[in-house]
């Protein structure tokens with residue numbers, strides 16, 4: 001088991017915002033996490049990454065490759081985060097520094113985690129840029145974030161998350177800030193990365209249509225709890241929990257038709 005979360009409870013200011021969440025993820029597996037806004041998706045993922053906001057308290061167990069992460073010190077956690085578990089957030093602009101070149105930023109995890117010399121790290125950045133299908137990577141790494149499109153910036157953020165060779169990638173609404181056709185390209189990229197490298201992927205979204213494109217299993221969250229887990233196909237075609245039914249209904253109302261990734 002790559003990741004095993006058991007009875008995770010997160011409280012903020014005396015309020016329980018994640019309420020006994022349990023789930024597992026095998027190596028190479030992809031898991032969608034879906035639920036309405038405020039259902040606890042992000043805080044669950046932030047707990048796994050040890051990035052909960054100040055004042056939040058987490059209990060339960062988060063085992064990553066059999067190692068307990070909950071409660072370990074920040075130094076130990078920092079070597080897991082980035083190197084073993086990569087992160088991609090919704091808004092690429094927040095992940096990127098506007099005054100440093102893209103190549104410099106993609107290479108940074110290699111310098112931090114492996115002490116790679118600047119020149120070597122930069123050569124690696126070009127390879128990473130090419131692996132996330134950024135056009136003309138040799139030139140692109142010299143540019144600054146504002147010189148790229150939104151979709152290209154998110155690909156840069158993905159390249160950064162992959163730089164240190166993590167075995168798990170957590171992507172929290174990674175396509176929400178992008179328009180629909182660009183979204184599709186990013187989803188295809190995740191699909192290829194999982195297929196090609198055996199990476200495990202947790203993909204957080206509120207969009208059931210995106211989950212259907214990703215395939216794999218999905219968790220449905222409501223009020224801080226997991227209310228349903230199963231293959232995306234059954235979630236789309238035969239949702240049982242009212243929240244899952246509502247998500248499927250809302251997607252169908254947009255004219256979306258469920259063709260689920262094999």
Ligand SMILES: Nc1ncnc2c1ncn2[C@@H]1O[C@H](COP(=O)(O)OP(=O)(O)OP(=O)(O)O)[C@@H](O)[C@H]1O
Pocket residue numbers: 012017035036037038039040041042043044053206
């Ligand atoms: N820093 C914080 N301080 C206090 N409450 C918070 C904080 N962050 C989140 N919450 C609360 O915790 C609950 C769960 O939030 P969370 O961000 O995990 O939801 P989510 O399912 O990811 O929603 P969204 O889809 O909108 O990102 C919400 O009620 C939210 O208001």
